[in-house]
Amino acid sequence: MKIEDEIKQAAFRNDHQKAHVNLIFTANWLQQQQSGFFKQFGLTLPQFNILRILRGQHPKPATVNLLIERMLDKTSNASRIVDKLEAKELVTRCVCPSNRRAVDIRISDAGLELLVRLDAAMDDQRFGVQNLAPAEAAQLSSLLDKIRD
Template identity: 30%
Template sequence: MSRPRPLPQDPIAEAHRQWTAHGWGEVADGMAAVTSLVRAQQIVMARVDEALKPSGLTFSRYELLQLLSFSRTGAVPMAKASERLQVHPTSVTNTVDRLEAAGLVLRVPHPSDRRAILIEITEAGRALVAAATEALNSNVFALPGLAPDRLQALLELLAEFRRAAGDFDAGEDPAHWAPARDRVRSPD
């Protein structure tokens, strides 16, 4: 994967300096944190997009296919997909439309709830998401850009940030961020 040429200076550090110099020092750290998160997201998504390019998938389509591949039956209700992916139901509908047109998922009636529709992954969807996962694992996830101990610290900080923002139940045990190599896989 090609990386862009680094800038001669950190523009966020310069913005922090300017924020402070213009009398906003009390919020300069917050501005730098938010701006750094946004920039980090841009960097990560560029790497993800490059890894997914051969599959023709966007990250949202990849996430939905992976969610389906992780389910016991290969199918989940549309509403549950929306909840699990933390996106509006309309986004799931649009993603399913595109995946269905490509032959990667099917809409099927829910066996016990006539009002619900299941999204079911096809064999073509399974094959594509497996190949895309290999590309992401080797080109993005295996090389996140931080040493394991720093990555662990980042995961804990981001979980703390998301919990404080109300992203998930504040009672959740933070121990779930124990390094993956130290955990035993639990069956679903």
């Protein structure tokens, strides 16, 4: 659906403003699609992102600092998200032996198993970007890169 109809607003001032609003709106739409998906597995999107980073490190540990660096949203509070994952026993946390200020965080076996199930489910799930032809997807990435220049 065109963005004008989607948000029931009169015309935009120009193509830039329209693209801007469309970008915020669409990313939000995508995030809602996904959070509904993750909820089936008892996870939130940030929790999933952290689990995925931990799998990338596995079997090496990650510190909170490393999580913050790698997270898509750099300003969020990794420490408290790890709290929730630890409560679900999807990760382990223990003081780093070589630097007792830092904390070694590792994905647990239960966490790895959960991600396996998620991978399978995600392959079945068709998120919106699948509506684009491969060339269109590449072009979208290129336009987005330009915005952040």
